[in-house]
Amino acid sequence: MTSQSNRLRDGGLIDRAKTVRFSFDGETLTGYQGDTLASALLANGKKLVGRSFKYHRPRGILTAGSEEPNALVELRTGARREPNTRATTIELYDGLEAASQNRWPSLKFDVMAVNQLFAPIFGAGFYYKTFMWPASFWEKVYEPAIRRAAGLGRAASAPDPDHYDKAHAFCDVLVIGSGPAGLATALEAARAGARVILAEEDFRLGGRLLAERYEIDGKPALDWVRAAEEELASLDCRILRRTTVFGVYDGGTYAAIERVNDHVKLPPAHEPRQRLWKIVARQAVVAAGAIERPIVFGDNDRPGIMLAGAVRTYVNRYGVTPGRRAVVFTDNDDAFQTAVDLADHGVEVVAMVDARAMPSVKAKEIAAKAKAPYFANSVVQRVRGRQAVKSVDIAAPNGEVHRIDCDLLAMSGGWNPTLHLTTHLNGKPVWNADLSALVPGALPPGMSVAGASAGQFGLAACLASGRLAGTEAAKACGFKPKRHKAPKAADESTEASPVWQVETSRGKAFVDFQNDVTISDIKLAAREGFRVPEHLKRYTTLGMATDQGKTGNLNGAAVLANVTGRYVGAVGTTTFRPPFTPVAISALAGHHRGPDFRPARLAPSHKWAEEQGAVFVETGPWLRALYYPRAGESPQDSVNREVANVRTQVGVCDVSTLGKIEVQGTDAGVFLDRVYANTFSTLPVGKARYGLMLREDGFVMDDGTTARLAEDRYFMTTTTANAVKVMQHLEFCQQVLWPELDVQLVSVTEQWAQYAVAGPRARDVLQRLVDPGHDISNEAFPYLACGEINVCGGVPARLYRLSFSGELAYEIGVPARYGDALIRAIMMEGAAFGIQPYGTEALGVLRIEKGHPAGGELNGQTTAHDLGFGKLLSAKKDFIGRFMAARPVLADANREKFVGLRPLDREARIRAGAHLVPKDAEATAKNDQGYVTSIAYSPSLGHWLALGMLARGPERHGEVVRAVDPLRGEEVLAEVVPPCFVDPEGERLRV
Amino acid sequence: MSRPLASVSGLAGLTVPGSYGAKVGELGVTIAERTGLGIATVAACKGKSEALKAAARKAYGVELPERSIVASGRDILFIGTGPGQWLAVSEKYANEELARELAGRLQGLASVADQSGGRTVIRISGPRARDVLAKGLPIDLDPRVFPSNGAATSTISLMGVQLWQADDTPAYELAIFRSLSGSFWRWLAASAAEFGYEVKPG
C-alpha cells in the first residue's frame, strides 16, 4: 500500500481521523473522509489516471470539479459499473473500486497509443475522405475497428439493480450554487420570507470558498459559510447537497439530480441511489461560479499539468499537493495565488511564467512573496515527460529558452462564467471584452444570475451581486426584504489579458482534451471551410465529449478566430444544451421500469382468473385473461375448448375493460346523433344499438353499443383500446363544438364490472342470478334489450342483451366491488349448465367466426363503406365525419373492403398480415390487392379462417385469391366469402 | 338463487397491517384504506347551476364549490373537480346509496353517476405525507399554497388521482381508479419506504 506521500502535513477539509480504503486498477490505497477520488489519487502520488479518446494519450487530473475532461474512470463493478465517471466528483468511500479505461493491456502501457504516430493521417475528419472502397468494407472491416477503438468505458454487465425516485418541489426562489454569491442570494431571499431551495452540486456548501483562503468580515470565509448554513437552516430554505440542476425547462421548471447515495458503497435499504427533482420556481438565481480555462500549448495534456485554481483546491481543501516542484503559467493575476498557496505549504515554486505582454504590478508582488523566479512576457513552449511532467521549456521574450525541472505545471487562461443554464431556453451568451469571456445574455423569464456566473469574479463583487439577486428575487415574488448588514470582503485582483494559445509551441497542443482536438485540427478544419463554430464542432468533434467543451469550447473559438483573422467574440461558441453535467438514464426513468414501466389495470375478475390459472395478455393499459388452460392443454386446445363451449353450452368472459361512458341530459340523444354516424335519438328506452363513430376526416374512429337506460340517459361503450381517446373526443364535441347542448358526460368504466355470458344456456345461468321479478325471457327481454335490475339479493345491476359471439348472450354489469363475487357466483350457478370461462383469444375467435370488425379492421385507415357499414351513415343529419366521408377517394368502389377468407385446403392456415393477390398473378406490389387482418382456427367449422381487406371485396365473393406471406414463406389459396362464417342469419342470438 | 355478493376491495391482499420500510426516528407516514364510502359524480345540467346550488344548500347545507376545494355538507363532502362538476363522498350514505340519495334530491338539476364501486380511497397521513406524495404528485401541497380544504385532480406516477386534504396532521385522501389499485400500491410502497410507513386496517 502506498502511503499518502503527497498529503500535506496539515490543513484541508478532510477528516484525518477517518481513513478510507479504496482501490484503483486493483491497487489498494487509502485516503480520508472528505476526499474525492481525484484528491486521494493525488495524495497517493498517482498522476496517470486515464487515456484519451483517439490517441490514447496518457492523461491525469486537470480540474477539481465536474468540468473534468481527463480523469474518467470506471467506478464500481458488475451491474453497478459506471463508465466515464469523473474522479474529481467521486466522493471517496470505504471500499470504492475504480479502474482506468480505454487502455490495453494496462494504463501505463497501452498498445493503442500507437495511434499517435499516425496523427498526421488521423487529422480532423480523416474518415470522411477514405474507407469508401470497396463499399461493403465499411460495415465489415473499417467500422468495427473504429468502434472497438472508440468509446471510453464499458456499460454495466447487467440491469441496474438500484432504485431511483423522482420528486416535485416548489419554491419562490431557487438558488443554484452555494458559493459566496449563492449563499448571499439564499440568505437575502430567505430572510425576506421567501421559500428557498438551495441546490449545490458538491457535498459541502461554500463553492470556491472551500478552495481559497479568503476572509469575510475579517475571519476565515468558511466561518461565514458555517454561519450562513446555520441561518438558512433556521429559515424556510431547503438545502439540497450533491444536487446538480442540470436543465431549465419552460414555465420555471428546473430539473436536478440529487446523488442521494453515490457516496456510499451501496444505497441503504429503502433508499434511492439518486433522485430526480422537478423544481418549479417562481424565480431562479444562477450562482454556479466559473470554470477556469486551460492555455493551449504543446503537450499541454501531460499528467501533472493542472488548472491553477484546481491546484489551490487540492492544496487548501484536500491538504494535498499535486507536485513538489511547481511552475505556474498564466495570463492573469488570479493564478499567482496558486504560487502563494503552494509556497505556504512548503511546495517549491520554481517558476512563475506570465504570458502577458504587460504583466501587472500585483503579479510581481506575489512572485516576490512566493520567492519564485518570475518570467514576464514569457510562455511555456514545451513540456517534457510522457506519463508525467518532468520539465518545461520557458521561452522568454528575448528568445532565450529556460529548461526547468518540475513535476507540476499549474496553468490558467482566465475564467469562463458558468452560464450554461442561462442558455437552455435558447438564450445567447454575449461577449464581454473586459473579461474576455462570454457572459449571460437575455435570460429566461424569472431567471437572474449572480457572482462569477454573471462575470463578477472578485469575492466582494460576488457577495454584493448575490445579495442584490436575492433581494430582487424576493421582491419579484412579492416579499418586502429588509436591509441586512453586508458581509465585508476584499476583491482580489482578477486582471487578465488572455493569450489563448502559445504560437511558438511544439508538439500537439490540445484544445479539447478528451476528444483529442488540437490546434492543427482546427486549422485544418478552417482551411477546408468549416469556419462556423457549429461546423468546427461537428467536423473536429470539439466540445462533443462528456464534458461538452466546458474547458475547451472558448479556446477552440479563440484558435478559430486566430486562424480566420477574427476576434473571439465574433466567432462565438456552440450552444450549451441540457444536461449541464451527464445524467444517468435510470434516474430519468425512476420508478417506471421493468413491470412498473407503465401502470397495469386489472379487471375485477383478475384475482379469480389467476386462481384459475389464466394466462394473461397486455391489452393497452389492461392485463386481460387470454385463455384458461387446463392441465395438459396446449394454448390452442384451450382456446378451441373455450370457443366450443360457448357455441354448445355457455361461457363467461370479463368485458369490464370496454370504455363505459354515461351520456346524460335532455340533449343526450341529439348529442349522440352528432357523434355517431347512425341515429340514437330514436332509440327506445330499454334498448341498445350498435353505433359507429367516425373521425372528422371521415375514417372510422371507434364502435360500440349504446343503450338507452332512460329518456335522458344513455350508456355508451367504446372499444378497450380507444376508451380514453373517445372520452376526450366527446368532451371536445360537448364543450367546443356544441356547448349549447344540455349533455353531461362521465366515465364509468371503473364503476362497472361487466361480464359477457354467452351460449345456448346463457339465460339458464342468468335466471339463477337475477332477483325474482325480473323477466328475462326472450319475449320480455329480447335481443338488444337492456335494463336496470337486481341480482343475488338486491345488488344493483344492469343487464344488456348483446352478443359479440353470435350466441344467445347477455352482458351483466354490477358495481366493480362486486365483480369478484359475481364471477364466482356466475361460475357456481353456471356449473350445472357446463359454464366455462373464456379469454380474449376465444373472444377473438368467436367474433372472427361472426365477422365483427375489431382492432385489426378498425385500424384508422378504413372507412364505413370499407367495412360494410355504409348503410349506417345517416343522410338525415350532420354528424362528425359525414362531409369528409363522402370524398371521392373514401367512397371509391375500388377500395379494399372487408371480406371473409376460407382456405381451399382445409388444413391450411392463413397468416394475419399476409397480402392478397389474384390467384394466378405474381406476388408483387403491382398485384397487391389487400391484406389479411385477423385469423382464427374455428373449432366450430374445423378449419382456419380469416378476415381481410380486399379491393372490391364484396363483388368478389366466390373468387379464389392467394394469401401470400413471403415473410414466413407461405402461400394459401382462399375463397373470398362474406365476412360471417357462423349463423349468418343471426338466428342463434335471438332465441 | 345465489348467495349475496361480497364486496371486495381493489387493494385486497395488499394492505396487510404492519410497519414497513426504513426504521429511522419517528414514523414517516400512516396509510389506511377507506372502505364503504359512498362516491358519486355530480354534474350540473345546462342552465341549472343556480338551482342546483340552491337545492344542495337546502338538502345538505352546503355551498357547492366553484373551484377545487372540499365543502362539507351534512353527511356529504362535495369536492370541486371541474366547472359544474363535483365528486361527492359520504360515510353515511354508504356505497351505492349516495348516488341514489343525490339523484333523488337533485333530479333535473344534475346528472349523478355512482362511482362507489370503481374507486379505491386511500388515506395518507403523518409528518412525511407531503414528502411521499411529492414523489408522484406534481402539485404544491405546502400549506401556504394549498388550503386545508384544498383538493386537486391530477396524476401520480401516470395514474389519475383525485386528492383532498382531510386534516392538518396532515392527512390526505386519494381516490384512484380501482383497476389501478395494485400499481398504485407498488408506487406508494416504493415511495414511502424511505421514510418508514405503517399500514393500518381500513
Added chain:
Amino acid sequence: MNPYERRIASMRYSLASLLANAVTGNCNWQPVWREPEPKPAYDVVIVGGGGHGLATAHYLAKEHGITNVAVLEKSYLGSGNVGRNTTIVRSNYLLPGNLPFYEWSMKLWEGLEQDLNYNAMVSQRGVLNVFHSDPQRDAYARRGNAMRLHGVDAELLDRDGVRKLVPFVDFDNARFPVRGGLFQARGGTVRHDAVAWGYARAADRRGVDIIQNCEVTGIRIENGRVLGVETAKGFVGANKVALSVAGSSSRVGALAGLRLPIESHSVQAFVTESIKPLIDVVMTFGAGHFYVSQSDKGGLVFGGDIEGYNSYAQRGNMPVIEDVAEGGMALMPVIGRLRIVRSWGGLLDMTMDGSPIIDKTPVEGLYFNGGWCYGGFKATPAAGWCFAHLLARDEPHPYAAAYRLDRFAHGAVIDEKGMGAQPNLH
C-alpha cells in the same frame, strides 16, 4: 471556373490523397465548398441549405445538367434537421405511396459515398422494430409483407431471433414483454452532418452556388408567377424557386401566401457518453416511444416522440425526456447507469397524414418539398432526386407521385399509422 475553382474541383478524396497530404503537413487541403456571392439570377433557386436542398442541387446538376443553381441558406449549411436527427435510415414502410420512395432512398444511400466521393459512413447495421403482442405482430407482418412485395428486404423474427441480435433486452421482467421483431437488415445509420457536407461538396464541384447566411425574406411573385426571392443579400432572380425548408415550411410558405397542411413540432434527441460497442443494430421499442443506435464514436443516440404542441423553439420539456428514458429502461435496463451528455431539439414539419409533400404549388414556378414528419433524414437522397426531377421536368417523379398537395382535398391520404388529421399522433 477559375483556376482556384478548378483546384477545388480536382481534389479527390482517397487513401492516397490522405497519405500525400499527411506527408506535406495537411497544408494543401482545399475548402470543401466555395463561398460565392449570389449572382443576380439563376435557373433554379433552392431555399434551404439542408440535406434535402443540397441533395436537390446535386441531382439537378448531375442528373439533369442544370447547374445554374443557387442554394440559399439562412444560417450555416446543414444547420437544420440534417444535423439534428438520430441518423437512422430505413425503408420499412407500409403503404404503396411511401414504399417505393423510401426504398429508392435506401438504394441511393447504398451508393452515396461512391457517388459523392465522400464517406458519410452509411452503415447498414440493420433496423429492428420489436413487437409485444399478437396484434402488433400482425401489423408488422402486414408491413413486412408489403415491403417484400415491393422488393424490399424484411424479416419477421421471433423472440429467439431478437435475442440473438440484442441479448441485453429485458425479456423476462418487462411490463410489455418482447415477443419478436421486424428486421430490415439493409437499414442502419448514416453520419448525418457528412451527408450535408458530401452533397454540398458534390454540388459545389458541379458549379452550384451555395450561399450561407442568406435568409430569404420574401418571394417575389407577379401575375401568379414567381420571379425570384428577396434575401439578406439582395434580390435574387429565378425561373424556378424550390422551397426545401422542412421545419419552417409554413413560415417560408407564408411568404408566397401558401397555407399548408402542416404543423411545426419540436422533437428531442439524446446522446450518452461514449462507451465500448454495446448495441450493434438500430432498435425501436414497440410499447413506448424509444429508438436507439450506437454511433461510431460510441455514444448511444436515441430519441422518442415529438413534444406534441406547435413549436418553433427547437427544444423540449421534461415529460418527453422522462418518457424516453422510461422506454429505454423498459427495453434494456443495462443502460441505466449510462449518462446522457446532451439533448437537443429539431423542428419537424408534421403533416396531417404523417407523409410528406413534393409538389408544385398554386404559384407558377414555385415548388415545394416538405412535411417530412419523422422521415426527413432517411428520405434525403430520394427527396433530392425526386424534387430535382420535378423541378427539371415539371412532372412528379413516379416514386413521389403520391406526395401531392391536393391529396387532402380528395382523401388520398397516406396515413401509415391510421391516426387521421392529428399531426401530433403520427
Added chain:
Amino acid sequence: MRIKCPYCGERALEEFTYRGDATVKRPRSLESDAAEAWTDYVYFRHNPAGLHREHWYHGAGCHAWLTVTRDTRTHEIVAVEFADKREGT
C-alpha cells in the same frame, strides 16, 4: 411548460393533451360547395411562428377544453381561457 388552468390553477404539462389550432371553425354547410371549407377546417393550418391560439385538454385534471394563447417560438403562454363559456365558469 406550465398551463394555468382557469379551474385547477397552474399545472404541469403532463396533465394536458394538445389538439391544435383553435381558430379553425367547423363548417355548418353540408353542400358540395363547402368542400374547400371542410378541407381547410380538417387539414390546413396557419402554423404561425409567434402567438398561436390553440386547444388543450386538461384530461388529467378537470377535463376542461382550454383555449391557450402561446408563443410558438418561446413557449410563453399569454392567455388561457375555457374553450366554451359554460356557466359555473
